[in-house]
Amino acid sequence: xxxxxxxxxxxxxxGLAFAIAFVLVFILMGGIESFDSDQGFRxxxxxxxxxxxxxxxxxxxxxxxxxxxxERDKMIMGRAPRIQWLAVVFxxxxxxxxxxxxxxxxxxVPAVYLYVVFMSVLIVSTLAYxxxxxxxxxxxxxxx
Amino acid sequence: MARINNQIRRLRFDHGEMxxxxxxxxxxxTRQTIIxxxxxKYLPSIELAFKIARAFGVxxxxxxxxxx
Numbered sequence: 001x002x003x004x005x006x007x008x009x010x011x012x013x014x015g016l017a018f019a020i021a022f023v024l025v026f027i028l029m030g031g032i033e034s035f036d037s038d039q040g041f042r043x044x045x046x047x048x049x050x051x052x053x054x055x056x057x058x059x060x061x062x063x064x065x066x067x068x069x070x071e072r073d074k075m076i077m078g079r080a081p082r083i084q085w086l087a088v089v090f091x092x093x094x095x096x097x098x099x100x101x102x103x104x105x106x107x108x109v110p111a112v113y114l115y116v117v118f119m120s121v122l123i124v125s126t127l128a129y130x131x132x133x134x135x136x137x138x139x140x141x142x143x144x
Numbered sequence: 145m146a147r148i149n150n151q152i153r154r155l156r157f158d159h160g161e162m163x164x165x166x167x168x169x170x171x172x173x174t175r176q177t178i179i180x181x182x183x184x185k186y187l188p189s190i191e192l193a194f195k196i197a198r199a200f201g202v203x204x205x206x207x208x209x210x211x212x
Contacts, residue, residue, distance in 0.1 A: 002176040070173035071189050072180065140180065 003067035004077065005137045011059045011130030018052040019123050036112050049119040056126040076140060080132030087128030091121050147211045153182045155200045155207060170199035 001009075025048065026032070029041045060077075069077075095117045103109045156162040164178040171178075172195055180186035181196075188196065197204045 002174045005176075068168075068172070068174050070177050071192055072177045072186055073174065140185065 002073055002137070004064065004069055004073040004133065007059045007063060008130045008133035008137075011056065012127065012134065014055050014059075015052065015123065015127035015130055018048055018055070019127060022048050022119070022123060032110070032112060032116065035116070036110075045119065049122055052123050052126050056129070060129070072140070076133055076136035079136050080129050083132030083135060084125055084128040087124050087131075088121055091124045092117070095120070148187055149184070149209045149211060150181060150207055151209075152178065152196065152207060155202070159200055167196070167199055171195040 022045070025041070025044055026035075029035075029038065029044070035041055035045070095113075099109050099113060152167070156164070156167060164175045164182075168175045168178045171192060173192060177186060177188075177192075181188060193204060193208055197207045200207065
């Protein structure tokens with residue numbers, strides 16, 4: 001397995017762990033209503049999204065400096081943002097549809113959702129990047 | 145479609161059964177790229193093609209052949 005591929009598996013695994021932790025924290029700590037009032041809740045969530053971002057930086061930047069990343073790896077890495085872009089667009093579309101359906105009658109969406117949408121997009125984006133790299137290797141091994 | 149064949153596998157064995165890892169190290173790429181090249185699943189850049197030829201100490205045309 002190429003060093004980059006190994007790191008993409010790590011990125012996917014850790015990204016999934018962050019995503020699950022993100023959802024669990026929201027469920028266990030009272031949902032979006034208590035997010036506004038509970039500072040401890042906000043700090044935990046902040047730690048999660050900053051952690052996901054830092055993990056991505058370590059896996060795909062710092063740790064790659066010590067291993068061989070050749071032109072084929074770079075080509076696969078260069079194609080991964082296509083998957084990332086699609087995942088971000090679908091996540092944003094899901095949020096827009098859901099928020100519109102829930103709050104259409106009131107005409108007001110709580111501002112706290114801006115923060116939640118941003119964090120979820122960030123985590124999905126890091127996950128999709130790893131997934132995009134793995135799909136790239138899978139396609140390269142099948143079709144060349 | 146134009147095809148580019150290569151003799152990497154044969155040349156490795158002709159050069160004292162050079163391992164894929166060793167060739168990858170000499171050419172500055174990963175072993176997975178050498179595997180993909182040998183299986184005809186990846187076309188290298190001109191630069192990598194030259195590096196591979198240099199690793200064997202042969203001309204580029206001895207490693208890669210173009211078939212229209």
